[in-house]
Amino acid sequence: MQPIRNVAIVGAGLVGSGWAIVFARSGATVRVYDAEASIRASVLDRIRDSLADMREVGLVDDVDAIAGRITVADTLGDAVSDADYIQESVFERVDVKTAISLAIDAAMRPDAIVGSSSSGIPASAFTEGCVHRSRFLVSHPVNPPHLVPVVELVPAPWTDPAIVPFLRTEMARFGQVPVVVNREIAGFILNRLQGALLNEAWALFEEGYASAADIDATVAHGLGLRWSFMGPFETIDLNAPGGVADYAQRLGPLYHSVAQDRTEPKPWSEGLVGKVAAERREALPGESLADRRAWRDGRLMRLVAHKQAQKD
Incomplete structure (x- = not known):
């Protein structure tokens, strides 16, 4: 698997916008999508405000360069179709996560990886029907992910075994502290x-x-x-x-x-x-x-x- 360079963020609330910062500050190109037009309209301003605050304490240097790597997509397909990695951060409910997982599955590249920001629902509860379900797992951050670096990697029973060690290395490269949950358990660690x-x-x-x-x-x-x-x-x-x-x-x-x-x-x-x-x-x-x-x-x-x- 090649290093992650193009990232899609699906769900641009507090967690999703924090994830956008995580990837963009380390050089990735980031496409952000949210079903709510009002969130799409405001997310870049919120990200810039967060980056400006981070610059004040020396956590980032060039706000414009980081923000310049983040764009907003008008459709889910535009966001995920070229992504190496997709981070889903929608509402924490099985039916909502099932629907968005199926939609991502239909639009993603077959070799892309999809991580869910699920806080406690295992991926097996909402990815079973996906054609590319072997590419899905949980990548659960702490809110806000751009400040609290731990991310739990939790594979579903059908997740490709090669993905977890690969993503562990990549998340560390993006400045996170990945921890691996060896098998699914409600609530994770x-x-x-x-x-x-x-x-x-x-x-x-x-x-x-x-x-x-x-x-x-x-x-x-x-x-x-x-x-x-x-x-x-x-x-x-x-x-x-x-x-x-x-x-x-x-x-x-x-x-x-x-x-x-x-x-x-x-x-x-x-x-x-x-x-x-x-x-x-x-x-x-x-x-x-x-x-x-x-x-x-x-x-x-x-x-x-x-x-x-x-x-x-």
């Missing part, structure tokens, strides 16, 4: 890990152990500091004199007993969600969400710039 933490956070709040703000602070100013540059296994490996085996001997029984507290997890009830939402809206009014997202992205940019400047 990232959202299963995130879900375990979220479910415990909701339970602790519901049982009155702490406020949402204090639970957030525990992660932001505790766990999250280490997790911004180390994973859970390396964290515990360094947290006991004898490494991970020593840690497991010391604290394994505690974690086992904690896990037994949650043998019957509860759904996030409407009442529970309402209480957390009320606390969050008191801390951050709804009309300020967009500004806070921009603040988040700015902090992420500075963290990414810091990490890039460090040597492991």
